[in-house]
Amino acid sequence: MNSTLALIINIPTLFLIYILTYFTQALSGKRQFYGISLNSDYFNKYEFKNLDKKYKLFTTIGFIISLILELISIYIFKAYVTSSVLPMLSFCLYNFFVYINIHNKVKALKSKLSINLYDLDLEKTKVILDTDFIQEKNRIVKKYSLIFTIPLIISTLVGIYVLANYNSIPDTIPTHWGPNGNADAFSDKSFIKILAIIGMMIGLGVAIYISSISSLKTRAKLSIDSIDNSKK
Known part of the structure; x- marks a missing residue:
């Protein structure tokens, strides 16, 4: 792999993750x-808009730093495989x-604003507990917990297998395959590189699992005026 190929492959991938x-x-x-x-009324409040801006700002800063790290890995250290991970x-x-x-800041801000009587709708005192909806939601959470756990387990087992058989891996390994399916880039075997790739797979799996399941577990508020639409 050369610097041009590494740049063509890695920069678009990093940019896609950023988007x-x-x-x-x-x-x-x-x-x-x-x-x-x-x-949805809270979305337009200044405090929540400010948190959204902070998230996007820090995300952009992280992207710029990662982009600089990418370019340094490619052009200064010539570490093409490392630049991919x-x-x-x-x-x-x-x-x-x-x-x-x-x-956590959104959660704390919500709790803080909820004690303000101005933000409370005192007329809505009717409480609806839809047990069928709760059971269906729990079923969905269990289903997707299993779906997201399977690739995480597979990635972990593959990582353990690769590390356990590290000595049997050839000294030169392919790192990229062309459109015809033939390897067109190679790199020397490195325990750190392999460990980094395994760590990235498992790390991404954990991040996706936590963010997805946490989103599914959040409480849903039903409107007494339109219960069916609230469930959508």
């Missing part, structure tokens, strides 16, 4: 704000902690 993380909120449910169940893994882990931080 997906940057628009995390836009891809969430219409009543979800960074993993917290929230009335380290910057993306670092960005994903960094963004995961940024998301958790914003999630």
